[in-house]
Amino acid sequence: MSKLVLITGGAGFIGSHLADELLAHGYRVRALDNLAPQVHGPDAKRPDYLHPDVELMVGDVRDPAAVRRALLGVDAVYHFAAVVGVGQSMYEIARYTDVNNMGTAVLLETLIQQPVERLIVASSMSIYGEGLYRGPDGSISAGVERSLAxxxxxxxxxxxxxxxxxxxxxxxxxxxxALPSVYALSKYDQERMCLMIGRAYGISSVALRFFNIFGTRQALSNPYTGVLAIFASRFLNGNPPLINEDGYQQRDFVSVYDVARACRLALEVPEAADQVFNIASGNQYTIREVAERMAVALGKPQIRPEITGKYRVGDIRHCVADIGHARRVLGYEPRVSLEEGLVELAEWLEGQSAVDRVAEARAELAMRGLAL
Known part of the structure; x- marks a missing residue:
């Protein structure tokens, strides 16, 4: 019989695409998801995009009984369940710590009793804070931060x-x-706990540090999700995307299809055990450039991004990925370009609606002194 894989947070954006990838390669898939309203809306119903062959168990990763049930008969686990958002994590501190840290702890305690062949945890590029930099003299600098002044x-x-x-x-x-936010700290805790307990109890574990993932199925009404989904929400409502600072901050954008394939490779490649991998495209783009490209893909080139000249506590200037380690060990190679991905995303967005809560989220941060 084919192997049964559990994905915590498996009804979400990345988890559902991973489920498609695994099913296409002969695995059986079970998802444990609490269908959180911020991601899935108030109805808490099974998403239409979730493959019908996925066995969905509605439950919370912090509930030991739900986790025990979800692990029955399981051969491998992807731990994706987490609350996501740098800005929101800086004031909903208890919730982020509870879901991300405590949820991981509950899962790991259960895995000690019900071990699996491999555990793969979703980490984040946010843990780096600022990326590496080169000075005019060619020297490399790490851990450099900008002052508030x-x-x-x-x-x-x-x-x-x-x-x-x-x-x-x-x-x-x-x-x-560098861990510039509560979210980054919680993701680092997730990856370290999984690798630490994995080594202690003989559970082969892998941590994947995802960079900026884009694609279909993102939660468009969640103002704390990925930047392209936030931009999409603005465009769908005829509003310009709001960009902090001057818009020239650089990021690596990677297709969710490439991420799903990397996740499968992390399960299948024996040498991946006990290692950490950057999962990204290996390309860098400015936020301003991505917003302009998205406007063109959506047929709305007249909607120009609004450069706010403002700053959000916990944000960084630049972070782009070195994916050489994933290439060498996993055999990972990005296949979907930003241009191709934006075309598909634009087609999907034509049938979507979104509540634009971006201004509301910005006001929430400003009220707390977290946005300048």
Missing amino acids: QLKAGDWEVRNADGEVLRPVPTPEDKAP
């Missing part, structure tokens, strides 16, 4: 002690974590 002055670039602008270079997995 600098940000209030609208000086957005990362600089060395002499005030010289540093340029981003691809960040590998061995860069020391």
Whole structure:
């Protein structure tokens, strides 16, 4: 009989695409998901996009009884259940810590009693904080941060002690974590706990640090989700995307299809055990550029992004990925370009509606002094 795989958070954006990938390669898939209203809306019903062959168990990863039931007969686990959002994590501290940290702890305690062949945990590029930088003299700098005074002055670039602008270079997995938000801290805790307990109890474990994932099925009415979904919500309502700072901050955007394939490889490649991998495209784009490309893909080039010149506590300037380790060990190779992905995303968005809560979320952060 084919192997049974459990995906916690499996009814969500990434989990549902991974389920499709696994089913297409002969696995059986079970999802444990609490269908949180912020992601799935108030109805808490099975998403239409979730493959009919996925066995959905509605339950909370913090509930030991629900986790025990979900693990029955399971050969491998993907732990994706988490609350996501840098800004929101800075004031909903208890909820983020409860779901992300405590949920992982409950899962791991249950896995000690009901072990599996492999555990794969979703980590995040957010744990790096600022990425690696190169100075004018060619030296590499890590752990450089911008001061609050600098940000209030609208000086957005990362600089060395002499005030010289540093340029981003691809960040590998061995860069020391910086953890600029409660969300980043919780994701680092998730990956460290899984690898630590995995080693202690002989459960082969892998951590995947996802960069900026885009694609169909993102929660468009969630103002704390991925940046492209937030932009989509604005475009669908005829509003310009709001971009912090000057819009020239750089990120790596990766298709959810490439991410799903990387996740499957992390299950199937024996050498991946006890390792951490960046999962990204290996390309970098400015936020301004991505917003403009998205406007064109949606047939709304007249909607220009609004550059706010503002800053959000916990945000970073640049972080782009070095994916050499995933290439060498997993055999991972990104296949979907940003251009191709935006075309498919635009087609999917034609049939979608979204409540634009971006202004509401920004006001919430500003009220708490978390947005300048």
